[in-house]
Amino acid sequence: MESYKRLLLNNKAWAEDTVQRDPEFFHRLENVQRPEFLWIGCSDSRVPANEITGTQPGEIFVHRNIANMVVHTDLNLLSVLQYAVEFLKVKHVIVCGHYGCGGVQAAMTHQSLGIINKWLRNIKDVYRLHQAEVDALPTEQERFDRMVELNVQEQVMDLAKTSIIQRSWAERGGPHLHGWVYRLSDGIIKNVFEMEAGTELDPIYRFDNL
Numbered sequence: 618m619e620s621y622k623r624l625l626l627n628n629k630a631w632a633e634d635t636v637q638r639d640p641e642f643f644h645r646l647e648n649v650q651r652p653e654f655l656w657i658g659c660s661d662s663r664v665p666a667n668e669i670t671g672t673q674p675g676e677i678f679v680h681r682n683i684a685n686m687v688v689h690t691d692l693n694l695l696s697v698l699q700y701a702v703e704f705l706k707v708k709h710v711i712v713c714g715h716y717g718c719g720g721v722q723a724a725m726t727h728q729s730l731g732i733i734n735k736w737l738r739n740i741k742d743v744y745r746l747h748q749a750e751v752d753a754l755p756t757e758q759e760r761f762d763r764m765v766e767l768n769v770q771e772q773v774m775d776l777a778k779t780s781i782i783q784r785s786w787a788e789r790g791g792p793h794l795h796g797w798v799y800r801l802s803d804g805i806i807k808n809v810f811e812m813e814a815g816t817e818l819d820p821i822y823r824f825d826n827l
């Protein structure tokens with residue numbers, strides 16, 4: 618059997634099983650979604666938002682890209698963010714990175730990878746901002762792990778630099794921003810950074826005419 622056919626068979630079995638356990642499941646979700654969470658995660662196949670958080674369809678609005686980046690010229694991310702914050706009115710935005718992230722690892726080398734260089738440059742900027750702290754760590758593993766954490770922290774701060782988040786904070790006192798890092802070796806998520814609504818950021822990023 619071709620491998621993709623397994624996916625369709627699994628889907629059929631899952632849908633039947635779901636209806637058996639909860640006959641109203643699909644009816645409830647058919648016309649409306651009211652997720653409380655926006656997830657900005659890595660595209661890495663080992664870090665699926667729903668599975669690792671024990672959540673069901675309808676609970677998390679998801680955006681994933683290489684190394685869970687919040688890039689202000691990324692129309693895709695910005696559209697997802699605006700929709701989630703302004704229309705779905707999510708209460709929490711979670712940036713979830715993971716140790717062992719290939720994107721972060723590649724950004725720490727001098728290898729040219731083509732168009733992806735432009736994406737990874739944003740991670741190199743994170744390193745430049747935190748170079749003293751990262752370089753002071755004794756082993757390559759610790760430097761890599763810390764870079765994953767700092768990258769998540771900077772992406773959360775990049776969320777807070779958007780007018781979308783700042784306007785929402787002013788208007789409805791949310792969402793709460795979270796920076797998490799998932800460990801591939803044991804499946805545990807570590808909370809590494811957070812910003813509650815109204816948290817001060819470097820004043821140069823503040824918009825006064827929202």
Ligand code: CO
Nearest residue numbers: 659661718719
């Ligand atoms: Co990754």
